Amino acid sequence: MDKELLDFGQYLKSMLSETQIRILAICLTNSIPVCFYGIGLEKSTFVEILRNANFEGLCAGRLRQL
Numbered sequence: 790m791d792k793e794l795l796d797f798g799q800y801l802k803s804m805l806s807e808t809q810i811r812i813l814a815i816c817l818t819n820s821i822p823v824c825f826y827g828i829g830l831e832k833s834t835f836v837e838i839l840r841n842a843n844f845e846g847l848c849a850g851r852l853r854q855l
Contacts, residue, residue: 799815804835820846824847824849825848835849836848836849
C-alpha cells in the first residue's frame with residue numbers, strides 16, 4: 790500500500806473511531822452530505838483534505854457553548 794494512504798489511514802484513526810470511519814466511507818461513496826462538529830478537532834483541515842480529494846457535500850461546524 791502507498792505510504793500516503795497509510796499515513797492518511799493513521800490520520801483518520803487518530804480522529805475517528807472505526808465505526809465512524811466506516812460510516813464516513815459509506816457517506817462519501819454515496820454522495821451523502823457529512824458535517825463535522827465539535828471543539829478542537831481540526832474539522833476545517835479534515836474537510837479541506839477531503840474536498841481536495843474531490844469529495845463534495847462536506848462542512849465543518851462548531852458547537853455552541855451554553
